[in-house]
Amino acid sequence: MTVTLRAARPTDAGATGTILRQGLPPAQAAQHSTAETIAFCGTMIDRGWVTVAEADGRVQGFVARDGAEICALYLAPHAQGRGLGRMLLEATKRHADRLHLRSLTGNLRARRLYTRAGFRPIAPETCAESAQNIHYVWTREAAA
Secondary structure, three states, X not given: OOEEEEEOOHHHHHHHHHHHXXXXXXXXXXXXXXXXXXXXXXXXXXXXXXXXXXXXXXXXXXXXXXXXXXEEEEEOHHHOOOOHHHHHHHHHXXXXXXXXXXXXXXXXXXXXXXXXXXXXXXXXXXXXXXXXXXXXXXXHHHHO
């Protein structure tokens, strides 16, 4: 599978919205309609935050970055475990000296990915949904 990373286009909002919705815990997904999730992705795309991983003409996953914050990193279920998350993170790191993100404590797969990519946990937090998050940070200096 040949993967291309590229800036998201407005026409990618549907695919990224679907991927985001599939990656949310059920209680969180139930809080927003499919249309709202697609519109949210469209807003991130319009702001220039989103890079997609595309293979076989289809969006397989995406990362959204606002400055130093990685706001979202999601992969389609069939694309997980193939190195696409790492590829998106590495591409994002090439354009920053410092990045931070949050992950649900229960998302062990994502937490392993972030740790292997050089992100370090700095603080647990409780988010609005009453779930526990872990705040991660990566710096080019620490990685060197």
